[in-house]
Amino acid sequence: xxxxxxxxxxxxxxxxxxxxxxxxxxxxxxxxxxxxxxxxxxxxxxxxxxxxxxxxxxxxxxxxxxxxxxxxxxxxxxxxxxxxxxxxxxxxxxxxxxxxxxxxxxxxxxxxxxxxxxxxxxxxxxxxxxxxxxxxxxxxxxxxxxxxxxxxxxxxxxxxxxxxxxxxxxxxxxxxxxxxxxxxxxxxxxxxxxxxxxxxxxxxxxxxxxxxxxxxxxxxxxxxxxxxxxxxxxxxxxxxxxxxxxxxxxxxxxxxxxxxxxxxxxxxxxxxxxxxxxxxxxxxxxxxxxxxxxxxxxxxxxxxxxxxxxxxxxxxxxxxxxxxxxxxxxxxxxxxxxxxxxxxxxxxxxxxxx
Numbered sequence: 001x002x003x004x005x006x007x008x009x010x011x012x013x014x015x016x017x018x019x020x021x022x023x024x025x026x027x028x029x030x031x032x033x034x035x036x037x038x039x040x041x042x043x044x045x046x047x048x049x050x051x052x053x054x055x056x057x058x059x060x061x062x063x064x065x066x067x068x069x070x071x072x073x074x075x076x077x078x079x080x081x082x083x084x085x086x087x088x089x090x091x092x093x094x095x096x097x098x099x100x101x102x103x104x105x106x107x108x109x110x111x112x113x114x115x116x117x118x119x120x121x122x123x124x125x126x127x128x129x130x131x132x133x134x135x136x137x138x139x140x141x142x143x144x145x146x147x148x149x150x151x152x153x154x155x156x157x158x159x160x161x162x163x164x165x166x167x168x169x170x171x172x173x174x175x176x177x178x179x180x181x182x183x184x185x186x187x188x189x190x191x192x193x194x195x196x197x198x199x200x201x202x203x204x205x206x207x208x209x210x211x212x213x214x215x216x217x218x219x220x221x222x223x224x225x226x227x228x229x230x231x232x233x234x235x236x237x238x239x240x241x242x243x244x245x246x247x248x249x250x251x252x253x254x255x256x257x258x259x260x261x262x263x264x265x266x267x268x269x270x271x272x273x274x275x276x277x278x279x280x281x282x283x284x285x286x287x288x289x290x291x292x293x294x295x296x297x298x299x300x301x302x303x304x305x306x307x308x309x310x311x312x313x314x315x316x317x318x319x320x321x322x323x324x325x326x327x328x329x330x331x332x333x334x335x336x337x338x339x340x341x342x343x344x345x346x347x348x349x350x351x352x353x354x
Contacts, residue, residue: 005345015050016343018130019083020334021090023134024054028101028109029315030325032062035135036087036332037327039087040071048338051129054116055093066323077200079128084146102321107203110141117152121159125308131307133333136315150182156308165303166200168207168276170336173344175212175276175304176285177204188281189347192224192237194237197245197278200251204276205254207302210347212275220265220274221246221258222284228261242280266292286312294323294330298336307340309333 022039025031026139036059039050052059056075062070092115098108119143120132124147124227134152142149147264148153157165169176180191201219222228223242225235232239242259260270266288271277273323279285290297290312297312311329319325 002013015046017050018338018345019049019128020256020337021051021053021123021129021132021159021342022098022134022334023113023116024052024058024140025116025140026109026113026315027055027058027098028104028106029136029138029316029317029320030313031113031135031137032059032319033066033315033323033325034311034327034330035059036063036066036071037325039330040068041331044293044331048150048334050086050087050334051079051083051122051123051131052089053060053092053097054089055098055112055119056089056091057093057097058100058112059087059089062321075286075335076255082214087324090119090123092116094237095239105138105139105141105144105318109148110138110145110264114142114145114147114155117155118159121308124308125160130294130345131309131337133330133337134308135330136308136313138315138317149215152308152310153181153299156301156306157304164199164305165301166203167255168300168302169289169293170298170300171289171296171332173275174271174293175208176271176289176354177276177287178280179278179280180281182282185281185283185333189224189237192241194245194248197221197242198249200278201245201249201254202252204278208275211300211302211307211343213343214267214275216255217258217275217353218255218273218295219278220260220270221278222262222265222280223259223284224280226261227262228259245340270275296332297329298333300336300340303329307337307344309337309340 074088075091123129124132153167166177187298208214223236229238231237238259246256262284299310299312301308311333
C-alpha cells in the first residue's frame with residue numbers, strides 16, 4: 001500500500017498552512033519521541049503550523065535522551081498570533097517539571113497526558129487551531145489519574161458535546177469504522193442494534209463525503225457471527241438486525257453492501273472494492289487493519305465538530321527512550337489531519353461564497 005507521505009513529500013509548500021495542535025501523549029511512552037521525529041522534519045512542517053500541547057520539560061527530556069540537541073523550543077501559555085521557527089509548546093504543566101519515568105505507568109503521567117488533550121480539544125472548539133493530533137496515552141495511567149473514560153475518542157467526544165461519533169482507522173484507501181468501540185466483548189452482542197448500525201452508517205457516509213471528498217461512497221458491512229451467521233445456523237443477528245439496518249440505510253440513499261463474513265473479507269481483498277468497511281466490534285476491524293497497515297495506520301474520529309487524528313499504536317513502554325519508535329503512523333496522522341482540515345475549511349469558504 002502506498003505510503004501517504006509520498007503524495008506530499010516533493011510538493012511545494014501551500015500558500016496557507018493549517019494550524020494543528022499536537023499533544024505529547026503519555027510522558028513515559030514514545031509519544032514525545034514520534035512527535036519530535038515528525039516535527040523536526042521540514043518536509044512535513046512546510047504543510048502545517050504545529051502547536052505542541054504538553055510539557056516543555058518533558059519534551060526537553062526526550063530530546064536530550066534521543067540526541068535532538070539542536071531543537072529550539074518556544075514555550076507559551078496561550079496561542080500566539082504567529083508561530084516562530086522551531087517548536088512552539090503550549091505548556092500545560094503550570095511551570096512544573098514533571099518526572100519522566102521511561103516505560104512506567106504512573107498516575108502523574110496519565111494526568112499530564114489528559115490535561116494536554118483537554119487543552120487541545122478546547123483550542124479546536126474555540127477555533128484557535130484547525131485540527132488536533134494526539135500522541136498515544138495509557139488507559140491504565142489515565143484511570144489511575146481518575147479519568148472515567150476508556151480512551152481519547154470518548155473523552156474528546158464528551159468534551160465536544162457530541163453523542164454521535166465513531167472511531168475509524170485509515171490508511172490510504174483502506175478505511176475501517178466500528179459499530180462498537182472500547183467495550184468488553186461480553187457486551188458487544190447487545191450493543192449491536194439496528195439503530196446503532198444505522199447511526200454509524202450515517203456518520204461514516206457523511207464523513208466520506210465531507211472529509212474525504214468521495215461523492216458516492218460505497219460501504220461494506222461485516223456480519224457479527226462466524227460466516228455471517230451461515231444462514232441462521234450460527235446466529236440470527238445478521239437476518240434480524242444487520243440486514244434490516246442495511247435495507248433502511250439503502251432506502252435513505254446510502255450505498256451499503258453485506259453483511260460479509262469477517263473471517264474471509266480482508267483475506268480475499270474484499271475491502272478494495274469499497275470506500276470503507278463497517279465492523280461490528282473493535283478487534284473484528286482492528287486486527288486485520290493493523291495487520292495490513294500498522295506502520296501507516298491512523299485513528300480518525302468521524303462525526304466530531306472538530307478534526308482529530310492519532311497514530312494507531314500505543315505508548316510502547318518497552319522501547320520508550322531508546323530511539324527505536326517508528327514515526328510512520330504519527331506522520332500519517334499529521335498528513336491526514338492537514339488534508340481534512342483543508343477540506344473542511346474549503347467547504348466553509350464555498351458555502352460563504354454562495
